[in-house]
Amino acid sequence: MKLLAALRIAVVSMLVLTSVLLHAATAPGTALLNQAEMRYFDPLTEQVVVVRSNISRVMVGESPAFEVDQGKTRQASAGQSVSIEHTLTNTGNVTDSYTLTLANLGGDAGDLQVLRVYRDINGNGIADPGEPAITEITSLPAGQTVNLVISGTVPAFLQTGDEIRLSLQGQSQLDSTLIDTALDRIVIGDGAALVLSKSSSQSCDLPQPEGAILDYQVSVTNVGNTAPVERMLQVSGQQEQGVLIEDSLPGNVSLMPAAINNIAPLQAQALVHFAGDGQDVWQRYDDWDGSGTVDRLGLLIPAYQIRNNQSGGFAFQVQINSGLTQGTMLFNRAFVDLQGDGLADVQSNRVCHRIAATLSPGITFQRPSNAVFQQNRAPVHSEDSDFVDAAIYPLLPEQSQRILLDGVYLRLTASQLNQVLADQDLSLIHI
Numbered sequence: 001m002k003l004l005a006a007l008r009i010a011v012v013s014m015l016v017l018t019s020v021l022l023h024a025a026t027a028p029g030t031a032l033l034n035q036a037e038m039r040y041f042d043p044l045t046e047q048v049v050v051v052r053s054n055i056s057r058v059m060v061g062e063s064p065a066f067e068v069d070q071g072k073t074r075q076a077s078a079g080q081s082v083s084i085e086h087t088l089t090n091t092g093n094v095t096d097s098y099t100l101t102l103a104n105l106g107g108d109a110g111d112l113q114v115l116r117v118y119r120d121i122n123g124n125g126i127a128d129p130g131e132p133a134i135t136e137i138t139s140l141p142a143g144q145t146v147n148l149v150i151s152g153t154v155p156a157f158l159q160t161g162d163e164i165r166l167s168l169q170g171q172s173q174l175d176s177t178l179i180d181t182a183l184d185r186i187v188i189g190d191g192a193a194l195v196l197s198k199s200s201s202q203s204c205d206l207p208q209p210e211g212a213i214l215d216y217q218v219s220v221t222n223v224g225n226t227a228p229v230e231r232m233l234q235v236s237g238q239q240e241q242g243v244l245i246e247d248s249l250p251g252n253v254s255l256m257p258a259a260i261n262n263i264a265p266l267q268a269q270a271l272v273h274f275a276g277d278g279q280d281v282w283q284r285y286d287d288w289d290g291s292g293t294v295d296r297l298g299l300l301i302p303a304y305q306i307r308n309n310q311s312g313g314f315a316f317q318v319q320i321n322s323g324l325t326q327g328t329m330l331f332n333r334a335f336v337d338l339q340g341d342g343l344a345d346v347q348s349n350r351v352c353h354r355i356a357a358t359l360s361p362g363i364t365f366q367r368p369s370n371a372v373f374q375q376n377r378a379p380v381h382s383e384d385s386d387f388v389d390a391a392i393y394p395l396l397p398e399q400s401q402r403i404l405l406d407g408v409y410l411r412l413t414a415s416q417l418n419q420v421l422a423d424q425d426l427s428l429i430h431i
């Protein structure tokens with residue numbers, strides 16, 4: 001990825017050393033050394049002059065910090081059991097433990113019964129047998145995240161439109177003034193209520209090598225009392241309708257052809273969506289020959305096959321791309337957009353994978369190559385051969401007409417910033 005950083009420059013050349021904070025905060029006791037460097041061309045001596053500043057040193061201290069993710073809203077029917085997934089992340093630079101307080105709030109229509117928070121070990125957004133109910137998280141290392149899931153039952157006497165409110169509070173045990181709270185709402189509704197769950201056999205704790213094959217499972221259950229609405233799609237050029245379960249593939253992976261299975265119900269069809277196509281334009285997965293960039297996978301289920309208490313789902317595989325940088329994570333969740341208006345109405349929990357990559361992330365100053373100058377054309381951002389590393393930039397006259405040729409370019413090597421294949425990622429770089 002190359003970014004045009006500035007169209008016109010007024011200084012001869014300047015190199016500023018910056019540090020990029022990507023995941024965990026810097027470890028306590030680390031010394032940060034910083035030195036600025038400036039180069040300029042002296043026309044009298046015809047030499048490049050390099051000026052370096054003195055070296056500054058900063059020692060990093062212990063700094064606990066954490067975050068509970070945002071509150072959620074769920075639709076549910078009376079008598080139903082509800083699961084709400086949450087995460088707690090240690091965003092500080094030191095291992096910490098946390099006290100969890102889960103409470104039914106007052107001033108609403110009622111309370112969830114048998115209310116507990118569980119450690120969601122497999123990260124599928126549901127409290128499974130063997131996953132423990134907890135009131136604290138002990139010894140969470142810096143940068144690590146714990147998956148949690150709140151579970152409870154809606155009282156049978158509640159009516160459509162009623163609301164239940166909950167709070168999940170985390171408190172740091174290293175610094176009890178550090179508190180973060182998520183407020184959840186459960187709205188009692190009439191109609192369809194889809195619950196999506198997502199999982200993978202590969203744990204997020206175990207780094208996966210480039211080229212490894214990951215599997216994902218997606219399941220959907222209608223816990224409401226009617227069938228969901230169908231949306232219209234164009235599938236391989238024909239009009240089709242149904243309830244579409246979508247999965248936006250994470251960046252830095254490729255979908256495997258002929259590797260989708262466990263499709264349920266049998267009447268459902270697996271679809272692929274190509275990058276750049278309209279959001280209602282899909283192709284049959286079975287017709288796909290493996291070429292082109294698939295950015296989404298879908299399962300189209302007829303609404304009559306997903307009435308109350310009916311379930312569906314599918315499993316698929318992706319392969320991790322090569323040439324990735326250290327710190328790259330894959331995040332993935334499934335969703336349903338009932339009307340096809342571009343806004344997800346139901347989302348699954350999020351699953352993650354960590355990549356064991358060897359390349360270091362970096363930022364390089366570049367300029368167009370001599371060949372590009374000779375051809376007097378604009379460089380092509382996706383062509384590596386159009387750029388060379390630049391130590392010095394020429395000083396331009398005030399009104400340069402060759403902005404693309406004379407600009408300052410930055411090459412950013414950081415696959416961790418490419419999070420969702422379908423999205424155009426925007427990166428902000430401070431220099």
Ligand SMILES: [Ca+2]
Pocket residue numbers: 104105106107108109110111112164165
């Ligand atoms: Ca209440």
Ligand SMILES: [Ca+2]
Pocket residue numbers: 120121122123124125126127128131
């Ligand atoms: Ca679970």
Ligand SMILES: [Ca+2]
Pocket residue numbers: 336337338339340341342343344345
């Ligand atoms: Ca929608």
